[in-house]
Amino acid sequence: MSDSAARLSVMKTYKLYVGGKFPRSESGRVYEVTGSKEKWLANAPLASRKDARDAVVAARKAFGGWSGATAYNRGQILYRIAEMLEGRRDQFAAEVAASEGLSRSKSAAQVDAAVDRWVWYAGWSDKVAQIAGGANPVAGPFFNLSSPEPTGVVAVLAPQESSFLGLVSVLAPVIVMGNTAVLVASEDRPLPALSLAEVLATSDLPGGVVNVLSGRTAEIAAPLAAHQDVNAIDLAGAGEALAKELEIAAADNLKRTLRPSSAPDWAADPGTGRLMPFLETKTVWHPMGM
Amino acid sequence: MASDTTQPHPHPHPAPEPDPFSPFAYAPAPESRAIVDIAPSYGHFIDGEFREASDGRVFKTIAPASEEVLSEVAQASTEDVDAAVRAARKAFTGWAALPGSERAKYLFRIARIIQERSRELAVLETLDNGKPIRETRDADLPLVAAHFFYYAGWADKLPYAGYGADPRPLGVAGQVIPWNFPLMMLAWKIAPALATGNTVVLKPAETTPLSALFFADICRQAGLPKGVVNIITGDGSSGAALVEHEGVDKVAFTGSTAVGKMIARTVAGTRKKLTLELGGKGANIVFDDAPVDQAVEGIVNGIYFNQGQVCCAGSRLLVQESVQEEVLDALKRRLTTLRVGDPLDKNTDVGAINSAAQLARITELTEAGEAEGAERWSPSCELPTAGYWFAPTVFTNVTQAHRIAREEIFGPVLSVLSFRTPDEAVAKANNTPYGLSAGIWTEKGSRILQVAQQLRAGVVWSNTFNKFDPTSPFGGYQESGFGREGGRHGLEAYLDV
Numbered sequence: 034m035s036d037s038a039a040r041l042s043v044m045k046t047y048k049l050y051v052g053g054k055f056p057r058s059e060s061g062r063v064y065e066v067t068g069s070k071e072k073w074l075a076n077a078p079l080a081s082r083k084d085a086r087d088a089v090v091a092a093r094k095a096f097g098g099w100s101g102a103t104a105y106n107r108g109q110i111l112y113r114i115a116e117m118l119e120g121r122r123d124q125f126a127a128e129v130a131a132s133e134g135l136s137r138s139k140s141a142a143q144v145d146a147a148v149d150r151w152v153w154y155a156g157w158s159d160k161v162a163q164i165a166g167g168a169n170p171v172a173g174p175f176f177n178l179s180s181p182e183p184t185g186v187v188a189v190l191a192p193q194e195s196s197f198l199g200l201v202s203v204l205a206p207v208i209v210m211g212n213t214a215v216l217v218a219s220e221d222r223p224l225p226a227l228s229l230a231e232v233l234a235t236s237d238l239p240g241g242v243v244n245v246l247s248g249r250t251a252e253i254a255a256p257l258a259a260h261q262d263v264n265a266i267d268l269a270g271a272g273e274a275l276a277k278e279l280e281i282a283a284a285d286n287l288k289r290t291l292r293p294s295s296a297p298d299w300a301a302d303p304g305t306g307r308l309m310p311f312l313e314t315k316t317v318w319h320p321m322g323m
Numbered sequence: 324m325a326s327d328t329t330q331p332h333p334h335p336h337p338a339p340e341p342d343p344f345s346p347f348a349y350a351p352a353p354e355s356r357a358i359v360d361i362a363p364s365y366g367h368f369i370d371g372e373f374r375e376a377s378d379g380r381v382f383k384t385i386a387p388a389s390e391e392v393l394s395e396v397a398q399a400s401t402e403d404v405d406a407a408v409r410a411a412r413k414a415f416t417g418w419a420a421l422p423g424s425e426r427a428k429y430l431f432r433i434a435r436i437i438q439e440r441s442r443e444l445a446v447l448e449t450l451d452n453g454k455p456i457r458e459t460r461d462a463d464l465p466l467v468a469a470h471f472f473y474y475a476g477w478a479d480k481l482p483y484a485g486y487g488a489d490p491r492p493l494g495v496a497g498q499v500i501p502w503n504f505p506l507m508m509l510a511w512k513i514a515p516a517l518a519t520g521n522t523v524v525l526k527p528a529e530t531t532p533l534s535a536l537f538f539a540d541i542c543r544q545a546g547l548p549k550g551v552v553n554i555i556t557g558d559g560s561s562g563a564a565l566v567e568h569e570g571v572d573k574v575a576f577t578g579s580t581a582v583g584k585m586i587a588r589t590v591a592g593t594r595k596k597l598t599l600e601l602g603g604k605g606a607n608i609v610f611d612d613a614p615v616d617q618a619v620e621g622i623v624n625g626i627y628f629n630q631g632q633v634c635c636a637g638s639r640l641l642v643q644e645s646v647q648e649e650v651l652d653a654l655k656r657r658l659t660t661l662r663v664g665d666p667l668d669k670n671t672d673v674g675a676i677n678s679a680a681q682l683a684r685i686t687e688l689t690e691a692g693e694a695e696g697a698e699r700w701s702p703s704c705e706l707p708t709a710g711y712w713f714a715p716t717v718f719t720n721v722t723q724a725h726r727i728a729r730e731e732i733f734g735p736v737l738s739v740l741s742f743r744t745p746d747e748a749v750a751k752a753n754n755t756p757y758g759l760s761a762g763i764w765t766e767k768g769s770r771i772l773q774v775a776q777q778l779r780a781g782v783v784w785s786n787t788f789n790k791f792d793p794t795s796p797f798g799g800y801q802e803s804g805f806g807r808e809g810g811r812h813g814l815e816a817y818l819d820v
Contacts (some may be wrong), residue, residue, distance in 0.1 A: 166486060167809055171792035179796050197754065261756075264801065275523065277592025284587035286756065287580070287599065287802045306820070314796050314807050317775045317783045 047223075049078050049247065052091030052232030053240015059083050059241035064248065066224060069134025077223045082256045085143065085215065088244035089260050092186045092213040095241030100183045100211030109289055112157035113210055113236040118148045121232065125197060125225060130221040132196045147201040148301060153303065154205035161210055161308060169316070176319040181312040183211035184289055185264030188257035190250060190295065192269050196222035199299045200229065203269050206307040208242055215244045215263070223247035251275055258282040265289035265311050267295070282306035335436070349662065352669040354456045359447045361533065364395040367556060368404055368539035377402040382558070387453035388675035388710040390791050396532045399557035401564045404524070407553040408570040410529035411495040411522040414550030419492050419520040423479030426720045430475030431519060432545040437468040440541065442535060448506055449666045451533045453675030453711070454629055456667050460770050466791055467510040470809075473793035474514035477814060481519065490818040492520035493596055493733055494572030499562040499586075500535075500723055502528035502677050503632040503733075508577050509535050511808045513552060514793075516810030521573065521818040524553045525564055528578075528769030530678045532556040563589075571595060575816060577634070580731075580757070580802050597763045598806025598816040600634065600798055602731040603759030606752035607637030607788065608774065611646045611744070613764035617786065623760060625788040626714050627673055629660060631735040632681070635760035637788055639728060640746050647741050651719065658701040673735060676711040684818070685713050692718050692727035696805045697738070722756055731757070746772065749777045758800025762788045782808070 047066075057292050062079035078084075090318075119124065122144050127316045130140035141277070166180040192199030204273040207214050218226030230245045246253050250270055256264055257277040266288050268276045276293050289297045291310045334798070348428065349578065360624050366373040376397035383392050398743070420424070439443065444467075445459035453458075481490050496516045500508035505527055516523045527535035535554050542552045555561060566574050566586050573596045576586050580601040589701040590597050607625045625637025642650050667673035676682045693699050697718040706712040706802045713734055721728050721738040729740045742748040753760055771785045781799045783788060796807035806816045 034427065036665050048780065107725060169792065169794040169796070171790075171791070172794050173790070175790065177792065179812065184800070247708070256487075272593070280591035281588045284584050284591060287584060287587060287601070289805055313800050314798070315783065315800075316796050316813055317785060318787055318795075319771070319785050319788050320787050 038115065040153065043137070044074070045245070047077050047227045049077050049080060049084060050234070050243070050245040051084070051088050052094070052225070052244065053234065055234075058248070059087070065222070066130070066278045068131045072131075075224060076133055077227065077247045080246040080253050081207055082252070083247055085253045085256045086260070088215040088246055089257070091241040091244050092172070093262055094216050095213045095239055097187060097210070099242045100215055100240055102211070104162070105209065107209060108158035110237050111151055111205065113290040114232060115148050115151035115155065115238060115257070116235045116239065117214055118144070123149070127227065128225045128228055129197045132297075133194075143195070143198045143215055147198045150198070150201050150203055150303065151200045152249050157308060158209050161305075161312070162307075164253045165309065166314065167310065170283070170305035174321045176321055177316065180317050181210065184311050184313050186210060186262060187212045187214050187258075187311050188253055188254070188263050189214050189216045190266070190268055191209045191216060191219050191220065191226060192299070193219045193250070193298045196300055197225040199297070200226050202299050202303060203307065204243065207267065207311050210308065212265075212311050215246065215257060217250055217257070217270065218245060220248070221251045254279055255282065259285060261286050263288060265291075267291045267307075268293045268315045290318045338380045349670040351665070354446060354449075354488075354667045354669055356450065356667060356707060358443045359445070359450070360589075361394050361450075363370035365536045365556070366397045367399060367656065368536065368554040369403070369405065369407045370413075370471070370553070371543070372742050373539070376400060377406070378808050383531070384451060384530065386450050386710075387677050387708070388461065390709050393450060394533060396536070396556040399555040399561035399564070400524065401532055404556055404564040404568055407524040407555050408495055408497070408565070409570050410553050411524050412570055413547055415494055415522045418517075418522050418548060418551050421520075423481060426518060426520065427475045427478035428695075429545055429547055430514065432479060434468050434475060436541045437464070437471060441465070441468065441635075444506060444537060447537060448534050449674070451531050452502065452505060453666050453677055455671040455674045456669055458629060461505060461671040463507050466793070467506050468485050470507070470510040470793040471514045474518040477515075478518040480513075481814070481818070485812050485818045486815060486818050487678070488531035489819055490519070493817060493819055494521060495570055496521045496523045496573040496575060497565040497568060497571035497818065498523055498525040499565065499578065500525065500527055501504060502531040503629060503634070503667070505531040506534040508537065509538055511577075512725060515664045515808070516817050517813055518552065522551045523815050524555060524565060524571070526555050526557060526562050529558045529754050549579065553636055566590065573817060574598075576600070580804075583804055596816070598808075599797065599804035600806070600808060601759075601804040603634050603636065603757045603760070604639060604729065604731055604755045605637045605780070605797065606641050606778075607762035608612070608748050608752060609640065609642045609646070609779035610765035610767070610770065612733065612766045613646070614766065615646070615650055615653050618764040620693070621762060621764060621786070621788040622654055622658055625663070627735050628735045628789050630673055630676055630713070631667045632677060632733050633789065635782060635789065637760065637762050638732060638736070638738060639752075640737055641742055641751055642739065643748070644741045644743050649740065651717075654717065655702070657672050657699065658717070661702070661715055663704055663712070663714065664788075673715060674735065676713050679711055679725055681689045681733065682711040682713060685732055685736060686728060688727055689716060689734045689736055692721070692725060692737070692738070695727075697721045697725055697727060723751060723790035729755065745774060749774060753777075753779045756802040
């Protein structure tokens with residue numbers, strides 16, 4: 034300890050993650066992020082409406098490639114995210130502990146669970162089509178097949194409390210089947226999300242598949258909910274009043290909307306409840322005959 | 324098309340008039356309407372009984388083919404809506420607690436009674452809606468019975484549906500349906516709701532209330548417990564009251580995208596689960612290797628079936644440039660053989676437009692098509708003087724910017740656009756906020772699979788069009804709504820998952 038005390042540590046500049054790059058907010062704004070005891074942790078970017086729109090453009094641009102990748106490929110990339118995280122468990126445990134005021138052992142458990150969650154969802158990539166789709170026995174000479182497809186660009190409001198396990202629990206199910214995401218980090222606890230972007234950037238995940246914004250949830254979420262090129266919105270991180278407001282805005286282009294649950298248990302078996310809301314069922318009719 | 328047409332048609336470039344001695348000259352073959360006994364008036368069906376509107380208000384329902392008044396029905400007030408929701412709530416506990424095998428048997432009974440009464444219901448539907456008897460008899464009614472039969476079988480197998488070991492019903496479903504397939508939309512709404520243990524309040528469209536009221540009688544014949552199915556009639560305000568009602572746990576709506584958005588705003592911030600099946604602007608893509616005669620049949624079926632009043636209609640024809648002329652010539656030839664007229668005539672292909680308001684909408688959009696520079700064509704065609712009629716219409720020289728290429732017309736109007744490469748076809752097909760249906764015509768199997776994968780639409784028909792089946796999930800992407808009806812997928816809308 035005495036050796037390291039002599040050395041001044043190198044602090045990290047936290048940045049947004051948009052289109053595979055790490056820009057500052059175009060607004061030039063930052064806000065102070067403090068830990069559980071009001072200890073200053075960092076200045077995080079205070080993303081603007083313009084940042085949100087830029088992120089949507091990046092997500093849309095990435096959609097064709099990501100949704101067109103094979104399920105096997107997407108599964109391997111999600112598993113790669115788990116691998117990269119595993120090697121940085123200590124860093125994330127420290128960030129989660131500082132953000133959420135948890136003991137190191139509790140925050141380490143959160144990070145471990147988050148790593149395992151990536152593994153769980155990685156395995157779903159090439160299985161969902163078989164449990165959510167299939168051939169339909171229509172009364173006629175047709176081969177009739179239903180398949181799940183990603184809905185498109187999904188805005189994800191990460192949970193406010195659970196800054197990492199909650200975050201991973203809402204992000205992974207959105208992207209595993211080929212959607213691209215604009216993720217709004219927990220407003221007061223954005224640092225684990227911003228650091229996750231560094232993991233995503235080194236896991237072969239194509240740029241733009243996940244875009245991470247930090248700032249005021251209400252300010253960033255409003256343009257996302259109203260955006261005509263966003264197909265769905267996960268309201269996990271919105272309080273009751275904001276969720277209603279955003280749901281009304283989302284109706285304008287009939288976004289698929291996942292409402293927040295009152296007491297989410299991020300440690301519980303996630304099931305498929307966060308996968309299916311962001312999938313479309315496409316049914317194709319093929320005539321049979323000689 | 325009437326074979327003895329003498330009136331010249333006002334539209335430019337009329338086709339040659341049909342030859343009265345041609346094989347397409349048919350003698351009238353009207354279906355008898357004696358099989359249907361329509362009462363002079365109907366009340367709401369609430370808690371197992373017909374009752375008058377609380378405030379006594381009524382409105383008339385007419386036959387769009389003749390403007391004849393068929394009956395008078397009750398206009399639901401908020402008080403009526405409340406009574407219906409309370410009846411459904413009261414019935415819910417018992418209905419949900421019934422063993423699935425018992426609920427199944429009620430639905431099987433309903434399916435059987437529909438089959439027994441299908442000719443009566445087909446004639447009734449044709450009278451109230453204006454669609455040809457050939458369609459109600461051969462498409463609507465068989466699909467209605469099949470839908471109840473299909474979901475009947477699910478009622479005691481829900482633990483195997485993939486929604487958990489013991490999926491629960493939601494409660495009271497408020498359901499609002501359109502006028503284009505009145506009884507079929509009722510079946511799509513009521514069958515899965517009842518199979519999963521929900522009770523329902525259903526409002527049929529203002530212009531086509533009768534088949535739902537006859538269905539109430541079928542529920543009575545089947546011995547369905549009181550309050551499990553409640554039917555209220557009325558206009559949009561009655562539907563809005565139902566959707567807004569606090570006692571409703573689930574809202575299911577089929578209709579226009581504009582109303583769908585209003586409903587989505589209404590249920591925002593509530594516990595109500597919502598499914599919407601809305602408008603479309605389906606692309607029917609014809610590649611240069613398509614079998615032309617089959618494709619033409621598919622184009623005709625895609626846009627003139629049910630007078631084009633179909634949410635999944637193939638209203639945009641995308642034809643590859645190299646075969647455009649050949650396809651359009653064949654299409655126009657085929658259209659001269661379509662018979663427009665008396666919906667009760669068994670030879671009729673195209674019936675009446677459902678209402679004066681819908682006719683006005685079609686007229687307005689087609690006028691916009693001409694004003695924006697598209698070229699309009701209709702076969703020579705004598706339309707009846709009474710009722711609401713619109714000749715099958717084709718627009719060529721349509722650009723993607725034209726209103727007739729972007730907006731849902733919901734009438735027998737085809738907009739023709741062309742393309743050179745498969746990529747261009749896909750880009751144009753997907754250039755719409757809708758995403759309900761699409762068609763692909765080509766002999767090349769690998770192209771079908773690739774294009775079908777790239778199309779952003781809930782239903783894709785390859786080398787066929789407008790096929791439906793109770794086992795096959797149906798519903799849209801984007802602004803065509805969300806949720807699926809039909810198949811295992813259709814259960815989800817009514818379960819607590």
